[in-house]
Amino acid sequence: MRSTAIDRRTFLALAGGAALAPQGAWASEEALFLGARLNGGRFEAAVIDERGRDRLVLPLEARGHSFAVDAPRRRAVAFARSPGRFAIAFDVEGRDAPQAIAAAPGRHFYGHGVFTGDGRLMLATENDFEAGRGVIGVYDATDGFRRLAEFASQGVGPHEAVLLDDGRTLCVANGGILTHPDYGRAKLNLATMAPSLAYIDIASGAVVEQAALAPELHQLSIRHMAVDAAGDVWFGCQYEGAASERPPLVGRHRRGRPAELFAGPRDVLHAMQNYVGSVALDASGTVLATSSPRGGLIAFWDTQSGRHLGHRLLPDGCGIAPAARGRVLATSGRGAILSAGWNSQGVLAEPGKAGPAWDNHLRRL
Amino acid sequence: MPRWMLAVLALICALPAHAQQAQVAADIGRRVAELYAAPALSAFSGATRRLDEAMRTLCDAPAPPALEEARAAFAGSVRAWGPVSILRFGPLVEENRFEHIFFWPDVRGVTLRQVQGVLGKKDESAAMPEGLAEKSVALQGLPAMEFVLFGSGAESLAEGDGAFRCRYGAAIAANLAERAAVVERAWRPGAPFHAALTRPAADNALYRTPGEVAGEVVKALSTALQFVRDTELLPALGDSAQEAQGRRAPLWRSNLTFALAGAQVEGVAGLLRAADFAGSLDAARRPLVDSVLFDLDHASQALRAVEAPAEAAFAKEGERARIAYAAVALDGARHSIGEQLSAAIGLTMGFNALDGD
Numbered sequence: 001m002r003s004t005a006i007d008r009r010t011f012l013a014l015a016g017g018a019a020l021a022p023q024g025a026w027a028s029e030e031a032l033f034l035g036a037r038l039n040g041g042r043f044e045a046a047v048i049d050e051r052g053r054d055r056l057v058l059p060l061e062a063r064g065h066s067f068a069v070d071a072p073r074r075r076a077v078a079f080a081r082s083p084g085r086f087a088i089a090f091d092v093e094g095r096d097a098p099q100a101i102a103a104a105p106g107r108h109f110y111g112h113g114v115f116t117g118d119g120r121l122m123l124a125t126e127n128d129f130e131a132g133r134g135v136i137g138v139y140d141a142t143d144g145f146r147r148l149a150e151f152a153s154q155g156v157g158p159h160e161a162v163l164l165d166d167g168r169t170l171c172v173a174n175g176g177i178l179t180h181p182d183y184g185r186a187k188l189n190l191a192t193m194a195p196s197l198a199y200i201d202i203a204s205g206a207v208v209e210q211a212a213l214a215p216e217l218h219q220l221s222i223r224h225m226a227v228d229a230a231g232d233v234w235f236g237c238q239y240e241g242a243a244s245e246r247p248p249l250v251g252r253h254r255r256g257r258p259a260e261l262f263a264g265p266r267d268v269l270h271a272m273q274n275y276v277g278s279v280a281l282d283a284s285g286t287v288l289a290t291s292s293p294r295g296g297l298i299a300f301w302d303t304q305s306g307r308h309l310g311h312r313l314l315p316d317g318c319g320i321a322p323a324a325r326g327r328v329l330a331t332s333g334r335g336a337i338l339s340a341g342w343n344s345q346g347v348l349a350e351p352g353k354a355g356p357a358w359d360n361h362l363r364r365l
Numbered sequence: 366m367p368r369w370m371l372a373v374l375a376l377i378c379a380l381p382a383h384a385q386q387a388q389v390a391a392d393i394g395r396r397v398a399e400l401y402a403a404p405a406l407s408a409f410s411g412a413t414r415r416l417d418e419a420m421r422t423l424c425d426a427p428a429p430p431a432l433e434e435a436r437a438a439f440a441g442s443v444r445a446w447g448p449v450s451i452l453r454f455g456p457l458v459e460e461n462r463f464e465h466i467f468f469w470p471d472v473r474g475v476t477l478r479q480v481q482g483v484l485g486k487k488d489e490s491a492a493m494p495e496g497l498a499e500k501s502v503a504l505q506g507l508p509a510m511e512f513v514l515f516g517s518g519a520e521s522l523a524e525g526d527g528a529f530r531c532r533y534g535a536a537i538a539a540n541l542a543e544r545a546a547v548v549e550r551a552w553r554p555g556a557p558f559h560a561a562l563t564r565p566a567a568d569n570a571l572y573r574t575p576g577e578v579a580g581e582v583v584k585a586l587s588t589a590l591q592f593v594r595d596t597e598l599l600p601a602l603g604d605s606a607q608e609a610q611g612r613r614a615p616l617w618r619s620n621l622t623f624a625l626a627g628a629q630v631e632g633v634a635g636l637l638r639a640a641d642f643a644g645s646l647d648a649a650r651r652p653l654v655d656s657v658l659f660d661l662d663h664a665s666q667a668l669r670a671v672e673a674p675a676e677a678a679f680a681k682e683g684e685r686a687r688i689a690y691a692a693v694a695l696d697g698a699r700h701s702i703g704e705q706l707s708a709a710i711g712l713t714m715g716f717n718a719l720d721g722d
Binding site for chain 1 (some may be wrong): 460472595716
């Protein structure tokens with residue numbers, strides 16, 4: 001098994017140097033964001049403030065991906081990028097030593113996870129790769145992230161998962177793509193993939209509802225999700241079929257109904273190159289942002305009508321997280337950090353060779 | 366709103382074709398289609414036609430020489446598939462044609478299970494090209510064909526009591542020949558894909574600039590190198606001779622594993638040459654392409670030099686060294702293509718745009 005040991009002194013040194021919250025009261029109210037990145041040849045998980053300044057930097061042994069966030073308790077879990085086998089739980093203010101979580105035997109992480117609202121459990125999307133099925137690993141967040149159990153994700157290749165407002169229903173994006181770590185990141189079942197959204201009761205592991213796309217869209221991999229103010233699940237897709245086809249990449253699922261897809265304007269859809277890398281809502285939960293790093297743009301959508309509102313250009317931009325009303329904080333693989341809305345933007349960090357390459361996801365604490 | 370404001374808004378909203386100008390030959394698409402794809406596809410459709418004919422001959426008059434003919438035609442099809450398999454975009458991706466021709470990697474042994482199921486039950490619907498086309502991709506294509514011709518019970522093909530097995534094999538061969546012909550036609554002048562590839566333009570749905578064509582080629586080169594190394598060589602190689610499992614390699618039954626991998630690596634070199642990236646680079650950067658070609662040539666030589674049967678080679682020390690060397694060279698070539706060469710020709714491969722994240 002790969003080592004997941006973290007040099008505690010390294011961490012504390014970095015934390016001591018970087019986690020300089022000026023005043024306690026102010027610090028607890030400010031918005032913090034989490035992102036994985038490659039910085040000067042090193043993989044890191046970083047906590048930044050809303051002005052894009054580093055507050056805490058945690059070294060990672062390999063490339064990270066996304067985070068499970070426990071905002072009330074100011075902590076998070078950074079996951080390895082698929083097919084990685086490590087995760088690191090840490091206090092965002094660097095008050096405790098980080099804790100390594102190794103994937104269970106025969107499992108690897110997909111890079112996403114959530115905490116339950118009470119902070120007792122952490123749930124992670126994982127691959128049971130010999131059986132070729134997705135599972136949700138259940139960890140005790142009050143007891144050293146001991147792995148308590150797992151339940152089926154009801155599909156292949158679960159990627160992002162979100163916990164609904166009821167606090168007990170987990171919605172999982174089963175991307176449908178089969179992989180096996182012995183074969184790198186090769187996709188093993190493109191001809192037969194069948195993505196779905198699965199709603200699972202985390203208390204019992206029972207499936208409550210499942211939604212799939214039309215059969216002709218079986219190669220439209222559902223990968224990333226966010227829940228809007230109305231409680232509907234929005235999802236962003238990546239198309240594994242021919243590039244000559246340009247299916248819609250953004251969808252909404254309302255419980256009990258079929259999933260709806262929204263194409264947006266033709267030139268924007270074309271520019272997205274069949275790839276949405278991340279989705280996020282604004283602070284109000286009524287404006288959805290979808291990033292396409294291939295197209296170098298962030299598109300904004302009205303969650304009531306599904307109407308495309310506009311877009312911002314951000315080359316290799318992928319990380320997005322809720323900022324103010326109508327806005328997201330966005331990061332790029334070229335070091336840029338933007339505060340972006342559909343009709344305006346502010347640059348917090350210019351892209352540049354010296355800057356860190358921000359990874360796919362940005363999470364708000 | 367005044368008209369000028371609309372115009373300004375339109376400008377603000379205009380999307381980049383691809384922000385920067387790539388430094389590639391304007392006719393890169395034509396070069397790829399004419400110098401690489403056309404001969405490779407013609408060879409593959411010719412080889413699969415011969416396989417189709419050989420299978421029909423074998424079924425009509427089962428005999429050991431006819432079986433040998435069919436096996437030789439199969440080997441020819443595998444060798445011709447090597448360079449074609451590199452073109453994993455456009456027509457080969459549409460309708461899952463790649464998987465129909467070469468379902469690999471087969472991590473869970475689906476081919477063996479399903480093919481044995483068809484043979485055991487004598488499923489007549491699989492012995493007709495039309496019926497077979499509707500079935501699982503694992504029942505079609507080169508790996509399934511290999512089991513028919515080389516798997517346990519294959520000798521029956523030479524003796525007449527393998528009539529069903531032969532008809533199933535003939536159906537696979539007929540569909541292979543048909544798919545090869547379809548892909549070849551789709552790459553010919555006059556076909557929509559050929560037009561899109563060779564005439565990139567703002568209103569072209571697939572490629573707006575020669576730089577986007579170059580991006581497709583670079584991605585295909587990189588994907589092919591990763592495919593050979595990660596799915597064909599490393600899983601069988603394992604971390605040590607004790608952990609090697611030759612049966613995890615493709616086409617070990619017919620001992621064509623290294624012929625295939627070698628042909629694929631030569632295909633990568635051929636496509637790289639056809640695209641003529643070196644021609645657009647200044648003298649200082651031209652050696653980049655040479656160093657990639659050096660890696661590729663040595664990798665294919667190392668693979669061709671493996672003498673032991675594929676099933677055993679992965680566990681034999683001398684052969685392991687050759688395979689491991691090839692794997693390292695392929696990885697080096699892939700990094701050089703994805704990083705230095707891409708940067709030199711002005712393509713920026715995004716940190717975040719990789720598949721499956």
